[in-house]
Amino acid sequence: MSTDHQKYSTQNQADAIRQYAAARAIDIVKTYADEGKSGLSLDGRDALKRLIEDVESGQAEFNTILVYDVSRWGRFQDADEGAYYEYICKRAGISVQYCAEQFENDGSPIATIVKGVKRAMAGEHSRELSVKVFAGQGRQIELGHRQGGPAGYGLRRALIDQNGAFKAELAHGEHKSIQTDRVVLIAGPDAEVAVVRKIYRRFVEDLIPERQIADELNARGIVTDLGRPWTRGTVHQILINEKYIGNNVWNRVSFKLKKKRVRNSPDMWIRADGVFPAIVDHHLFDAAQTIIRERSFRLSDEEMLEALQKLRQDKGLLSGLIIDEAEGLPSSSAYSSRFGSLLQAYKLVGYTPKRDYRYVEINRHLRTLHPDVLTKILGCLEAVGCQFHTIPETELISVNGELTISVVIARCHHTSGGSYRWRLRFDAGLQPDITIAVRMDAANKTPLDYYLLPRIDIASEKLKLAEENGLALDGYRFESLEPFYNFLRPEIVTEAA
Incomplete structure (x- = not known):
């Protein structure tokens, strides 16, 4: 269980399991409990790991496992993961019984179907909760409320009530x-604010580099907000962070549903400008950004990459922090700006980070591809004589005043088994008459085929496609959109009976 404020508290589960066991004359000999742990992955679930280890080693001192309900294995995004752990137990000759479910886990087709549905619902619950939490956090950012993280040198976090009245630092x-209280940023002690402003003036007016500024601060015995000596990187972070001019910026990095950490592109950031008291003048901040950008322009692409390659050889690896700490090297943001992304710069010097950021590049490509696909469809509609217009707020296409079309692009996912999957999500609020689903090829470079999905037949908000989907779905599949354009071609009827 992840919190105590729900029916899934370990105490409530234990009570239900004891009652279930007593009614069936089952002796409870051992308990495995993961308290306060997320069920999105096996990470941190030490008790569940011990259970699986005991079962697989043959050292289990029991022949039955009592589980509160199907979701207690975990709210995995892949429903098969929960089924796998149950299978491990059954394979070892240990039965699994669910104490709060309305079915017997007897291996019957009904039990198998119900468990599959409940596992999928458990994962969907986490996904829906993640979407709601993200939307709520985004709204709080727009209102000027801080969403976690240290305040930073020269700033402090302040607590305000639901009416915005100051409560405490x-x-x-x-x-x-x-729960109704919020956190905002306020100016810190005058001495720290003076240091921050001095850093900007030394950098902008005196043209002193970050390393020298750090040395000066250390010589004066000034430490960072974490009590550490200053470095080139910590000075650089102060020079580029917008919170010093009062801006609230969030979603630079995503880590949803315990999956891979993603560094988002600026168009995905959520921001609110001027919501905190600015402790640095806007003109001074803008001048600092100009200096940081321009010093990389003095280097050619080849010189920047040579410097990055040398840094990789010296350090053995690369990261944004390592680049920012390196003396005489452009900042990580400069590399990202020059080459499109840090990942692309890494690629050009032959470096592959341990984390796989390829999907970030794929998502960026698909976002730029969508307008091109939309423009091509509009051109083809015009070529066959259709009258149409787009609705800017929704990007729906209204054709001949008779039907509306939505266009979605389905990215190709590679499964661990070597097969391909495409996941589609539909905006239920749009309700287009037909959704054109563009299914991308295995490399996510070009369209593979198209699905023309009528709203009257596709009621779900989500759809998962495999390579072969049966007639129920593949009946809507087309190699190209030519048949669709011909279907929409207006015909002049001179006489009607």
């Missing part, structure tokens, strides 16, 4: 305790 490590 939060010390390092302190958090709010009332």
